[in-house]
Structure formats: structure tokens, C-alpha cells
Amino acid sequence: MAEVTELNRSHFNNEASNYDSKFQKTIQQLTEALQERLDFIGVDWVANEEDGDDQGYGGTTPSREVRLLDYACGTGLMSRALAPYTTQCVGVDISENMVGVYNATAQNQGLSDDEMHAVVGDVTVPDDPRPAALSAPHFFDFDVAVLGLGFHHFVDPPLAARRLVERLRPGGVLLILDFVTHEPFVKHEEQDQHRGHGHGHDDKEKVFHNAAHTVTHHGFSESQMKGIFESAGAGRKFAFQEMGSGVVFTMGRARRE
Template sequence: MAEVTELNRSHFNNEASNYDSKFQKTIQQLTEAILERLDFIGVDWVADEEDGSEQGDGSTHAREVRLLDYACGTGLMSRALAPYTTQCVGVDISEGMVGVYNATAQNQGLSEDEMHAVVGDVTVPEDPSPAALSAPRFFNFDVAVLGLGFHHFADPPLAAKRLVERLRPGGVLLILDFVTHEPIVKRDGHDGHGHGHGHGHGHSHGHGGDKDEGKDKAFHNAAHTVTHHGFSESQMKGIFEAAGAGRGFAFQEMGSGVVFTHGSTKDGSKRRVFLARGEKA
């Protein structure tokens, strides 16, 4: 498990600076699909115009809706749902991704109380409550989200369980990921979505010199961070139930899928994407 974690950390640190520009169209597509499913997600969101209700002493008190964005990356899920929450807390193992997440939030004029990420990992089996994530602000969330990170985990059921532990009773676990799919096969016939063991092939299959070689190297690095080729509805239902968030479980595919390119190749794979949600008992 530690080897998989280090592969993920290294890869996403390298990708952080250009991740949003590289996947701009995909991020926009997914953001729109998420916003179309606010009712499906089932959180009692804060409305755009809601700015607090006046109390008897003349003060105002806004209803809190706190979101935990785990494996937050640069903040796809946080940015999509921030208008409907009062606080987004990001957590990621990649220092580079956390840096981009926080810089983006700051550039949007958001305070650390409104949107801020930290480096951390709740998936270490022998450390259920790491010191970096032990403060009260890392618990009792209304919703815990995980966007396109589930297939990178060595132990997805453990990750789901650890996130549910940080929800308030009735809080919602929300996972965005890929429906079960075949591994990508590169031009040389190798399985392009690696096995999580870090034994990269190190070949370049492009025809554009150093530029293509660099893209293929990045492809192989990404491939070996993948440990699961998507998930079926029945798999996700079992994971949610085992994690303690089986109440109200629902699974919904999002549109016709998204396209991801492979290294220096001009084509890509169209992946079916789902949202799965359930509530902590």
C-alpha cells in the first residue's frame, strides 16, 4: 500500500502545475454534470442567495454546510460545490496538488475558513486518525466527496470507511469515478493501465521525438498509479454498506462519458462516469 501511495504522490506532484489546463474540457464537462445532480446528491445545500438568518439579538447566523474533499487534487469537486456550502476542506497526499488548490482558492478571494486544503492521508491501515487530520475541523462533515480518485487507492473499501467516520450522522458520502472498463492497451500491446506495482515499461511509442517521448513517459507514470479499472454499481453498493453509508444508496451514470487521451496518441478512451451516494446511519 505504501508503494502505491508513493507512486500517486510522485505522479500528481509532477502533474499539479498543468493539470487544470491539460484537462480543462473534461473538468468543465464534469462540473456541469455534477451541478445538474444537486438534488440527486441529496445534501441540504446552502442556496446561492442564503446569507444567514437574523437572530433575536440582531446578529446573523448562517446554516453551515461543510464539505470534505478527499484526494482533492486541484479542487474540481470543491469548486463545483463551493457555492452551495459554507466550508470546503481539501485533503490530498500530493503537496503540489494542495498548493494549486490553495492558490486557486486564494485567487478567487476565498479565505482559509471558506476553502483550504492540507496534505494528509486517512488510508493508512494502522493509523486511522493521523495527527495532521485529528483536529475537530476534520470531522462532522455534512458531505465527504471523492472525485476521480477512488480507482487510485490500494484499498478503496478502507478509504470509504475512513471518510464515513468523518461524517456527521446523516452526512452524505459522494464518490465520482469510472464505471468498470477494459484496461487501455498501448501500441506495443502492453496494458496501459498499470497494476499498481510500479514496474513501468519505459518505452516510447510516439513519432514526434522528445515531445512525444515525454508524453508517453507521463502516460506510463499515470498508468501505474491505477489499481482498479473502474467499479460496477453492485461493487459500490457493497463498499458503501460496509463503510456504514448504505442508507439511501443511489448510483447514477453521468451522461455519455468523458474522453481521456493516451500519451502521444491522438485518440483516447471514452469512459463512462458515475456518481454514487449514500448516507451515514
């Protein structure tokens, strides 16, 4: 597990500086899709500031808190999409550079650390359920824990789901955005530029996508996700919704015994 974690950390550290620009269109599409599914997610959100009532995310002081934990937050796709309906977003990621971009973006939007801030951390270490860096009360009792397009990178997804549910308040919601089951992503390498000079190959060589070495699961089926949510204690109101282009939302309400 440690080896895979380091591969992920290294890869996303290298990707952080241009991640948002590289995937700008996809990020916008996913943001719109998330915001269209607020009712599906099932959180008692604060009103958007355009509504003129309770406001979060830089609006007037709301009458209640809605706290979001964004795990494997990256540059903050999930946080930014749902922040208008929350009072606080807390990001956690193993990539120092991703965390740096997340925080810089929040600051550039005029948000305080109390409104949106990320830290470096890992809740998936098997023998360390409460790592010291994430043990303060600030990292518990969330209304919603989200994980966007990172689940397929985890060696042990059920462990990750369980650790996130442990940080929810009773009745809190676990939301996972990831891929449905699919064949491994591949692309063709460009033909050797020396073809015709004795250095080329007869066929193009198939190679995995740049991030393939960090992927441990090629998507998840509805039955797989339901089992994971139920074993984590978030299956009481499990729901599954598939989008186009192979992206999937899974959501469950946490149950605390």
C-alpha cells in the same frame, strides 16, 4: 500500500502545475454535471448567491453551515463545483503540489482559509485511523465527503470509504465520482523515429496511459460500489448514476450507529 501511495504522490506532484489547463474541458463538463445533480446528491445545500437568500462561498452569512470534505482533492475540481452551495470546503491530498495549487486557486478567488483550504494528509493508512495531522475537530462532522476521480488509485477502496464516513456527521453524505468498470487504458507509442535505419520495431508498442502505474482498479460496478458503501456505513440511501463517457456518480447517506 506505501509503495503505491508514493507512486501516486510522485505522479500527481509532477502533474499539478498544468493539471487544470490540460483537463480544462473535462473539468468544466464534470462541474456542470455535478451542479445539475445537487438533488441527487441529497445534501441540504445553502442557496447559491444568485438566489438572494442564504449564501455561502463568499456570499452573506448563511443561517446554517454546510461543510464539505474533499478527499484526494487534487487541484479542487469537486470543491470548486460544489462550493457555491456550501459554507466551507476542506481539501486533503497526499500530493504537496496539488494542495499548493488548490490553495493558490482559492486565494486567487478571494476566499479565506475558513472558506476553502487544503492540507497534506492520508486517511488510508491501515494501522492509523486518526493520523495526527488530521485529528483536530476541524476534520470531522462534515455534511458531505466527496472523492472525485481518485477512488481507482486506492489499494483498499473499502478502507478509504470507511475512513471518510467516520468523518461525517450523522446523516452526512458520501459522494464518489469515478469510472465504471472498463478495460485498462492503453495508447500506442509513436513509431521509433529511427525506423528504416535499423533501430525501429515492426509494430507499434502498446503502453499504458501515463498514470496507469498509479491505477489499482479499472473502474467499479454498481454492485461493487453498493457493497463498499454498505460496509462503510453509507448504504442506507445508496444511489448510483452513470454518465456518458464512462463516468459514474455514486452516493450514499452515512449511517452512524
